[in-house]
Amino acid sequence: xxxxxxxxxxxxxxxxxxxxxxxxxxxxxxxxxxxxxxxxxxxxxxxxxxxxxxxxxxxxxxxxxxxxxxxxxxxxxxxxxxxxxxxxxxxxxxxxxxxxxxxxxxxxxxxxxxxxxxxxxxxxxxxxxxxxxxxxxxxxxxxxxxxxxxxxxxxxxxxxxxxxxxxxxxxxxxxxxxxxxxxxxxxxxxxxxxxxxxxxxxxxxxxxxxxxxxxxxxxxxxxxxxxxxxxxxxxxxxxxxxxxxxxxxxxxxxxxxxxxxxxxxxxxxxxxxxxxxxxxxxxxxxxxxxxxxxxxxxxxxxxxxxxxxxxxxxxxxxxxxxxxxxxxxxxxxxxxxxxxxxxxxxxxxxxxxxxx
Amino acid sequence: xxxxxxxxxxxxxxxxxxxxxxxxxxxxxxxxxxxxxxxxxxxxxxxxxxxxxxxxxxxxxxxxxxxxxxxxxxxxxxxxxxxxxxxxxxxxxxxxxxxxxxxxxxxxxxxxxxxxxxxxxxxxxxxxxxxxxxxxxxxxxxxxxxxxxxxxxxxxxxxxxxxxxxxxxxxxxxxxxxxxxxxxxxxxxxxxxxxxxxxxxxxxxxxxxxxxxxxxxxxxxxxxxxxxxxxxxxxxxxxxxxxxxxxxxxxxxxxxxxxxxxxxxxxxxxxxxxxxxxxxxxxxxxxxxxxxxxxxxxxxxxxxxxxxxxxxxxxxxxxxxxxxxxxxxxxxxxxxxxxxxxxxxxxxxxxxxxxx
Numbered sequence: 252x253x254x255x256x257x258x259x260x261x262x263x264x265x266x267x268x269x270x271x272x273x274x275x276x277x278x279x280x281x282x283x284x285x286x287x288x289x290x291x292x293x294x295x296x297x298x299x300x301x302x303x304x305x306x307x308x309x310x311x312x313x314x315x316x317x318x319x320x321x322x323x324x325x326x327x328x329x330x331x332x333x334x335x336x337x338x339x340x341x342x343x344x345x346x347x348x349x350x351x352x353x354x355x356x357x358x359x360x361x362x363x364x365x366x367x368x369x370x371x372x373x374x375x376x377x378x379x380x381x382x383x384x385x386x387x388x389x390x391x392x393x394x395x396x397x398x399x400x401x402x403x404x405x406x407x408x409x410x411x412x413x414x415x416x417x418x419x420x421x422x423x424x425x426x427x428x429x430x431x432x433x434x435x436x437x438x439x440x441x442x443x444x445x446x447x448x449x450x451x452x453x454x455x456x457x458x459x460x461x462x463x464x465x466x467x468x469x470x471x472x473x474x475x476x477x478x479x480x481x482x483x484x485x486x487x488x489x490x491x492x493x494x495x496x497x498x499x500x501x502x503x504x505x506x507x508x509x510x511x512x513x514x515x516x517x518x519x520x521x522x523x524x525x526x527x528x529x530x531x532x533x534x535x536x537x538x539x540x541x542x543x544x545x546x547x548x549x550x551x552x553x554x555x556x557x558x559x560x561x562x563x564x565x566x567x568x569x570x571x572x573x574x575x576x577x578x579x580x581x582x583x584x585x586x587x588x589x590x591x592x593x594x595x596x597x598x599x600x601x602x603x604x605x606x607x
Numbered sequence: 608x609x610x611x612x613x614x615x616x617x618x619x620x621x622x623x624x625x626x627x628x629x630x631x632x633x634x635x636x637x638x639x640x641x642x643x644x645x646x647x648x649x650x651x652x653x654x655x656x657x658x659x660x661x662x663x664x665x666x667x668x669x670x671x672x673x674x675x676x677x678x679x680x681x682x683x684x685x686x687x688x689x690x691x692x693x694x695x696x697x698x699x700x701x702x703x704x705x706x707x708x709x710x711x712x713x714x715x716x717x718x719x720x721x722x723x724x725x726x727x728x729x730x731x732x733x734x735x736x737x738x739x740x741x742x743x744x745x746x747x748x749x750x751x752x753x754x755x756x757x758x759x760x761x762x763x764x765x766x767x768x769x770x771x772x773x774x775x776x777x778x779x780x781x782x783x784x785x786x787x788x789x790x791x792x793x794x795x796x797x798x799x800x801x802x803x804x805x806x807x808x809x810x811x812x813x814x815x816x817x818x819x820x821x822x823x824x825x826x827x828x829x830x831x832x833x834x835x836x837x838x839x840x841x842x843x844x845x846x847x848x849x850x851x852x853x854x855x856x857x858x859x860x861x862x863x864x865x866x867x868x869x870x871x872x873x874x875x876x877x878x879x880x881x882x883x884x885x886x887x888x889x890x891x892x893x894x895x896x897x898x899x900x901x902x903x904x905x906x907x908x909x910x911x912x913x914x915x916x917x918x919x920x921x922x923x924x925x926x927x928x929x930x931x932x933x934x935x936x937x938x939x940x941x942x943x944x945x946x947x948x949x950x951x952x953x954x955x956x957x958x959x960x961x962x963x
Contacts, residue, residue, distance in 0.1 A: 356775050356898060358868035415771035415900060419712050503891035512714035518895050525888030532881030535859035538903030539874050542712060544771060545901045547894030 254375035255584050255599065256309040257296050264296055264312055264588055266581070274379040280322035281334060281385070283601040285578060286374045287315030287397035288587050289433065290498075291367060296588070300521075301368035313374030314338045314366035317388060317396030319604055326382035333392070333604070334385040335399040336373060337556055338364050355407060355550035364550075376581075376601050386556040392563055393604045395571050398437060398596070400551075402559035405438040408494065408517040408548035409445075410555070415515050415544045423491035424448060427473070427483060427509060430496035431461040433596035434519070436574055438494050439470055440566050450487060452480065452497075461595060464573045480505040490514060500525045503545065507534045512541040517548055610731035611940050611955065612665040613652050620652055620668055620944055622937070630735040636678035637690060637741070639957040641934060642730045643671030643753035644943050645789065646854075647723060652944070656877075657724035669730030670694045670722035673744060673752030675960055682738035689748070689960070690741040691755040692729060693912055694720050711763060711906035720906075732937075732957050742912040748919055749960045751927050754793060754952070756907075758915035761794040764850065764873040764904035765801075766911070771871050771900045779847030780804060783829070783839060783865060786852035787817040789952035790875070792930055794850050795826055796922050806843060808836065808853075817951060820929045836861040846870060856881045859901065863890045868897040873904055 254269045274280045292312055294300035303310040320332040328334065339354035339362040348357035366372020388396045416423075426446040428435045431453030439451050449470040453461060456474065465472045471487065478486045480502055489511035495502050498520030506516045537543065551559075563571065577597040579586045587597040610625045630636045648668055650656035659666040676688040684690065695710035695718040704713035722728020744752045772779075782802040784791045787809030795807050805826040809817060818828045827843065834842045836858055845867035851858050854876030862872045893899065907915075919927065933953040935942045943953040 351776050353775050356869055358897065411771075411774045411898070411900075414774035415767075415902060417773060418767045418770035419709050420707050500888040500891040503894065504885075504887060513712055518891060521892050521895055522888040523892070524886055526884055526886045528882055528884050529860075529887065530880055530882045531860060531885065532856040532878040535856040535874060536877050536879070538859065538901065539877055540905050541714065541903065542767070542905060543903045544767075545894065546771060547897065547899045549896050549898060 252376035253581050253601070254311045255313065255581070256311045256374070258309045259303050262297060264584065266584060267309070269311070269375060271377050272379045274322060274324040277326065277381050278379045279320050279324050279326045279328050279382055279385060281318035281336070281378050281380060282321040283316060283318045283373060283376055283378060284393065284604055285317055285397045285598045285600050286313040287401065287596060287598045289315060289401060292588070293590065295367055301364065304369055304371060310366070311371035311375055312366050313372035314364065315397045315400040316373035316378070317393070317399070318373070318378070321377065328382060328385065333388040333390065333396065335388050335396050335556060336365070336378070336380045337384045337386065337553060338367070338400065339550060340365060340370055340384070342369065352554065353552050355552045355555070374599060386553065386560065388560055389564060392560065395563060395575070397598050398563055398571065398574070399556060399559045401434050402437055402441065402563055403551035403555040404434065404519065405441055405494070406555040406558040406562065407551040408519055408546070409441070411548050412492065412515045412517040412544075412546040415546050416513070419513070421513060423514070425488055425490040425511070426450070426492040426494065427452060427490045428494045428496060429480065429502050429506065431455065431465065432496060433574060435494070435496040436461060436464060436595065438496065439465065440468060440570055441562050442494070443468065444562075444565070446492065448488070450483070450490065455592065460576070460593060464570065464595070467570060467573065481508040483509040493517065495520055498522045501527060504529050504534055507537050507543060507545070510541070510543050513543070515544040515546060517546050519548055608732035609937050609957070610667045611669065611937070612667045612730070614665045615659050618653065620940065622940060623665070625667070625731060627733050628735045630678060630680040633682065633737050634735045635676050635680055635682045635684050635738055635741060637674035637692070637734050637736060638677040639672060639674045639729060639732055639734060640749065640960055641673055641753045641954045641956050642669040643757065643952060643954045645671060645757060648944070649946065651723055657720065660725055660727060666722065667727035667731055668722050669728035670720065671753045671756040672729035672734070673749070673755070674729070674734070677733065684738060684741065689744040689746065689752065691744050691752055691912060692721070692734070692736045693740045693742065693909060694723070694756065695906060696721060696726055696740070698725065708910065709908050711908045711911070730955060742909065742916065744916055745920060748916065751919060751931070753954050754919055754927065754930075755912060755915045757790050758793055758797065758919055759907035759911040760790065760875065761797055761850070762914040762918065763907040763911040764875055764902070765797070767904050768848065768871045768873040768902040771902050772869070775869070777869060779870070781844055781846040781867070782806070782848040782850065783808060783846045784850045784852060785836065785858050785862065787811065787821065788852060789930060791850070791852040792817060792820060792951065794852065795821065796824060796926055797918050798850070799824065800918075800921070802848065804844070806839070806846065811948065816932070816949060820926060820951070823926060823929065837864040839865040849873065851876055854878045857883060860885050860890055863893050863899060863901070866897070866899050869899070871900040871902060873902050875904055
């Protein structure tokens with residue numbers, strides 16, 4: 252079968268032939284439909300993040316997949332069921348984080364990540380997975396199901412950050428998403444359920460496709476070249492919630508100044524080392540005197556995938572379609588890895604769903 | 608009656624005569640027993656924090672009081688009841704934060720703080736208070752009831768920080784308190800209910816009375832001259848919980864490195880502006896990849912005072928006695944404001960409780 256992988260010593264994705272996998276006991280065989288591409292894939296390709304499975308010289312890419320059950324193999328699934336696989340797997344059988352359904356809370360060394368670190372991903376015509384890591388998806392999400400995994404990342408970060416405000420009465424009204432990449436734009440839509448006023452900060456000038464989709468939601472675009480994060484309260488309003496999806500390290504600290512009293516920020520970026528100056532006294536004081544919080548969040552659990560399926564089913568279909576700027580057949584996979592100013596979200600298509 | 612106040616243009620506490628207050632409807636008249644002194648009092652005296660009530664040239668100090676009801680004045684209290692007053696008051700009648708029992712969540716401008724900002728404190732022979740801001744205290748805490756207010760500050764910070772971990776299964780085992788002042792030492796004792804292993808960081812060398820009381824709890828003293836906050840994991844262990852009570856701004860950021868995966872830090876210090884360098888990329892990444900959180904916390908609500916009464920009733924009496932290094936009669940009040948290496952916690956005594 253065809254698979255898209257990166258070699259340990261390579262710096263670009265390549266198409267290769269691999270044997271079709273056989274499901275073990277408890278595993279189903281899945282025929283892959285579409286697999287999304289995101290920033291983590293680019294980091295894996297560049298060798299900045301993750302690593303190949305033990306004893307192998309390459310890793311099959313892809314952690315944002317939707318597929319159809321080809322062989323249930325005595326699992327509770329039926330042939331033709333649409334499923335999205337979760338990403339983390341226990342490296343040596345189970346451990347307590349996976350047993351609790353919280354693989355996202357496992358520390359380093361207690362998980363592999365399919366397509367990222369230590370385990371092959373889903374960018375192949377078929378993959379196998381234990382049934383407990385497959386999330387059912389309704390028929391109407393067949394084309395957009397590869398957005399479930401990134402949406403689950405947002406669901407977890409929102410859940411954890413809202414939990415940080417659960418010891419008091421919190422009625423948030425305004426939110427800013429830092430970052431107009433696909434995760435930021437997906438989150439901006441999800442936040443519409445909770446927040447009356449939404450902002451999204453990016454560094455692009457008009458005309459730009461992401462600004463168009465932001466405004467199509469009724470949200471306000473903030474150009475970071477004109478308004479720095481710390482200037483948001485003066486230029487717009489102090490916000491109750493910040494969702495940082497830029498990976499630009501100063502944002503993790505500047506966002507304290509963008510928050511209204513009792514507000515909280517979800518941090519999702521994964522920057523490299525970078526030393527810079529902050530007014531740490533002012534930021535520390537601001538966190539304390541106004542009961543603010545910063546909540547880091549990585550990955551997601553099964554429940555977050557389920558929440559993501561629900562959210563995506565509710566969101567305006569036109570908006571989601573606008574986010575997807577390219578779906579390429581496997582033979583043209585290179586196009587899915589191009590990331591320019593016209594790209595929001597891309598996917599590689601391995602096959603089509605056929606009604607039975 | 609005697610009162611201890613600081614003039615707007617003064618820089619030291621002075622003893623003055625003031626008329627004994629008359630309770631209005633809904634208020635009780637309280638005869639003051641003891642009032643504790645803390646760092647905030649020193650900041651108010653130095654003019655670094657707070658301010659006098661409108662139209663007055665002085666503010667009566669003191670926000671950590673215990674007293675006895677002298678005149679219930681048709682409130683539900685009885686003569687002789689022991690009470691601790693809460694600190695925040697609504698500036699113009701009620702507002703929604705006070706109505707919800709969450710004055711600690713009110714933003715600037717929506718509260719006064721007795722003895723700190725905009726309202727006279729409790730360092731006088733008598734004070735009045737609406738009954739809803741008086742917390743009943745059992746007889747056995749008559750001598751240590753002035754510790755209820757600082758303990759309530761710890762209770763709130765712990766509650767909010769634990770809430771930030773409520774979206775997943777969290778079984779914390781280890782905690783470090785940054786700061787061996789009276790708030791830090793009180794918190795270290797309270798944390799004994801939850802944490803198997805406790806550490807307390809200070810910058811004093813042995814012999815030191817705070818190190819003795821830390822070790823009397825079975826906790827470990829960490830000398831910050833030998834082990835910086837970021838070095839705690841290497842020298843001791845990465846901890847699940849940090850309680851920052853130093854006001855030393857770098858600690859608010861260095862503590863991210865002291866936390867174990869999925870850990871959280873409560874921040875309580877209120878430093879002045881201070882610009883310094885951090886490896887913001889590393890800290891941001893660490894927050895995200897290990898699901899860590901920073902939770903700022905200020906002041907406390909009525910429920911936290913009640914929790915503090917319960918905690919203090921449970922704690923070893925000998926430990927609390929060791930924290931109190933001086934209780935001075937009102938005529939010797941200056942001694943209560945001396946803060947040297949032998950001082951942990953001091954109070955001014957305005958009167959004695961008499962059994963009826």
